[in-house]
Amino acid sequence: MAKAESRRSGMLLVTGKSAMDEQVTNGSADLCVTGSSHDPASKAKSAKLATRESMSRLTTESEVFDDGTNTFFWNTELRPFIVFKVDRCSSGGVWVGDDDIEPSATMCMNVKRAHTLTVLFILTCALVYVTLLEETPQDTAYNTKRGIVASILVFLCFGVTQAKDGPFSRPHPAYWRFWLCVSVVYELFLIFILFQTVQDGRLFMKYIDPKLGVPLPERDYGGNCLIYDPGNTTDPFHNIWDKMDGFVPAHFLGWYIKTLMIRDWWMCMIISVMFEFLEYSLEHQLPNFSECWWDHWIMDVLVCNGLGIYCGMKTLGWLSMKPYQWQGLWNIPTYKGKIKRIAFQFTPYSWVKFEWRPASNLRRWLAVLGIIFMFLLAELNTFYLKFVLWMPPEHYLVLLRLVFFVNVGGVGMREIYDFMDDPKFHKKLGQQAWLASAITVTEFLIVVKYDPKTIMLPIPFFITQCWILGLVLILTWTLWRFFIRDITLRYKETRRRKQESSAEREMSPSSNANNPITASGRSKLNGSTDPIRQRKA
Numbered sequence: 001m002a003k004a005e006s007r008r009s010g011m012l013l014v015t016g017k018s019a020m021d022e023q024v025t026n027g028s029a030d031l032c033v034t035g036s037s038h039d040p041a042s043k044a045k046s047a048k049l050a051t052r053e054s055m056s057r058l059t060t061e062s063e064v065f066d067d068g069t070n071t072f073f074w075n076t077e078l079r080p081f082i083v084f085k086v087d088r089c090s091s092g093g094v095w096v097g098d099d100d101i102e103p104s105a106t107m108c109m110n111v112k113r114a115h116t117l118t119v120l121f122i123l124t125c126a127l128v129y130v131t132l133l134e135e136t137p138q139d140t141a142y143n144t145k146r147g148i149v150a151s152i153l154v155f156l157c158f159g160v161t162q163a164k165d166g167p168f169s170r171p172h173p174a175y176w177r178f179w180l181c182v183s184v185v186y187e188l189f190l191i192f193i194l195f196q197t198v199q200d201g202r203l204f205m206k207y208i209d210p211k212l213g214v215p216l217p218e219r220d221y222g223g224n225c226l227i228y229d230p231g232n233t234t235d236p237f238h239n240i241w242d243k244m245d246g247f248v249p250a251h252f253l254g255w256y257i258k259t260l261m262i263r264d265w266w267m268c269m270i271i272s273v274m275f276e277f278l279e280y281s282l283e284h285q286l287p288n289f290s291e292c293w294w295d296h297w298i299m300d301v302l303v304c305n306g307l308g309i310y311c312g313m314k315t316l317g318w319l320s321m322k323p324y325q326w327q328g329l330w331n332i333p334t335y336k337g338k339i340k341r342i343a344f345q346f347t348p349y350s351w352v353k354f355e356w357r358p359a360s361n362l363r364r365w366l367a368v369l370g371i372i373f374m375f376l377l378a379e380l381n382t383f384y385l386k387f388v389l390w391m392p393p394e395h396y397l398v399l400l401r402l403v404f405f406v407n408v409g410g411v412g413m414r415e416i417y418d419f420m421d422d423p424k425f426h427k428k429l430g431q432q433a434w435l436a437s438a439i440t441v442t443e444f445l446i447v448v449k450y451d452p453k454t455i456m457l458p459i460p461f462f463i464t465q466c467w468i469l470g471l472v473l474i475l476t477w478t479l480w481r482f483f484i485r486d487i488t489l490r491y492k493e494t495r496r497r498k499q500e501s502s503a504e505r506e507m508s509p510s511s512n513a514n515n516p517i518t519a520s521g522r523s524k525l526n527g528s529t530d531p532i533r534q535r536k537a
Contacts, residue, residue, distance in 0.1 A: 060353040064324040067331060116161045123157050145207065156181050166432055167414045171346050176432075179407045183435040186404065190442040198450050202390055208397070216390055225292035243295055251304035252311075257406050258375075259312025261413045263354035267368065268312070271375050272305040278376060281463045285454050286383055319351045354417050362482040367420045369474075371413075374440055378405065381443040388450040405436075412436040 130150075137143060159181030165173045166180065193201050205212035228236050235241070259268050276296045283289035326349070332338050358368040382401070385391070391398060415430025448455055459467075 060355055062320065062322075062324055062351040064326070064350045066326045067328060119157050119161050123154065141207075152185055155185065159184070164431065166411050166430065167418065168348070168411055170349050176407075176411060179404070179411070180432055180435070182404065183408055183432065183439065187435060187439050187442060190439065190446060194442060194446050194449065201446075201450065205389060205391070209395070212389075212391060212395070214390060216387070216392060225294070227294060239292070243299055248299070248304055251300060252308040254402070255305045255308030256312045256315075258409075259309050260315065261410045262371075263316055263413075264356055265309065265313055267356065267372065268309045271372055272301055272309070274372070274376055275379055276301055278380065281459060281467065282380075284460065285457050286387060288383065316353075319348065320353050322347075322351070324348075324350050352414070352417075354413075355421075356417075359481060362478075364420060365478065365482065367416070371416065374437060377444060378440045381440065381447065384447040384451075384454075385443055387454070388447050408432055408436050 156178065160174050160177050163177040163180055166176045168176050193204070196204060202213050224239055226239060229239060230236060232238055255268065255272065258271075259265075262268055262271075279289040279291065279296065283291075327341065329338055329341055332341055356364065356368055358365045382398070385401075386393060386398060412430070412433040412435075415426075415433040418426045419429050419433070
């Protein structure tokens with residue numbers, strides 16, 4: 001049976017509705033058609049409604065065949081119910097008509113058990129053990145840390161079992177609910193840091209790691225930029241080998257994952273090139289932005305970033321062409337098939353090809369500009385946060401932040417695309433996209449508060465001129481494409497239609513018959529009824 005990843009439907013169950021309301025509200029119930037009605041009229045109407053709703057995704061969303069194992073390796077419990085045709089409300093919900101409704105299909109519900117009672121029981125047992133059987137230490141700092149960690153764990157347990165599902169279901173919806181709750185915790189942590197003084201905020205990092213809270217040593221960046229150094233007889237290419245560090249595979253892997261998030265070659269290349277321009281523009285603020293020209297454009301843009309984007313686009317091509325046919329683990333007869341099924345559990349359930357089309361209308365153009373801006377701001381926050389909070393680049397917190405954005409970025413981009421591509425169905429921005437945007441802005445505000453002197457260092461005049469020129473070009477193109485060009489095209493189209501209509505009236509024989517040319521008085525006196533123009537001719 002076919003079921004796409006986007007769970008839009010113009011139907012609502014009537015029989016068994018009360019048993020399913022909570023599952024639908026929590027995002028833990030999926031609908032799949034198992035039969036059809038014998039009434040051709042209702043069947044045709046339902047098919048027409050479904051076709052109209054999914055027309056925008058017809059060419060971009062893959063077709064999925066599932067035997068009922070929507071998420072898990074094993075078969076979920078299938079509960080049949082009756083579905084009636086309904087109309088869609090203005091608020092996005094559905095309502096059932098009262099007049100002579102007939103069932104249009106028999107459907108089933110894949111019940112995903114979130115194990116809420118199991119998690120609650122285990123959590124209660126752990127709290128009882130800590131309260132009654134474990135002696136509380138007399139160390140105030142240790143108790144404070146342990147209390148904060150326990151509070152976060154309780155919140156994560158609640159969120160993993162009770163939070164609303166996102167657009168992804170693989171490897172498991174609970175995995176993405178976990179990262180949603182981590183986003184909330186991280187945003188609250190950033191808000192706490194934002195409301196501290198600069199000295200207290202940096203000292204607070206010592207509670208996380210005693211090695212933090214110490215000013216970073218100054219390092220020399222840039223330096224000798226010769227690709228071939230004739231002065232070094234032992235190794236003339238030592239400048240190139242010095243750049244071959246752990247950041248090379250990190251750049252490649254980072255842009256490979258970003259390509260899987262954005263799913264567009266042009267946007268990835270624009271972000272990659274724009275960030276190099278930002279490094280050129282801000283190297284007077286952060287010393288580590290000062291790199292050699294070949295490190296910017298050859299090592300970063302062409303080799304690391306370009307190769308990562310290329311491999312990402314090849315992976316996107318494979319994912320868009322891959323057949324999405326899912327079977328339960330116990331329905332597969334061979335062990336090789338079972339192992340393959342387990343491996344494919346960590347691949348997408350279905351695939352949607354992103355078609356951003358920024359030049360199609362003003363709304364999509366502004367949305368794409370906003371996405372590029374937020375990506376660049378998040379990239380800059382990586383370097384500025386390390387600088388203002390005194391965290392060395394190799395610290396594990398820096399790596400954890402990157403892992404965090406890898407997991408939340410894909411969900412956020414999918415929610416942004418759904419909100420931009422189908423605003424009638426997705427009436428509000430997704431929860432993960434909202435949190436990711438709030439986190440990016442909060443990080444930048446921390447940078448501004450903790451080191452305003454660095455941020456306010458004046459940009460060189462010629463660099464300012466280049467950025468002003470670029471902004472003017474973008475603004476000019478926006479005005480021409482979405483305002484001046486549209487007005488001109490509408491004026492030309494209106495003028496062309498008027499000319500065509502007037503030409504049709506002149507050339508139409510029926511109009512000549514209905515409006516004959518009257519003869520002059522002299523022709524009537526001469527006994528001729530021909531018009532003067534015809535007699536002169």
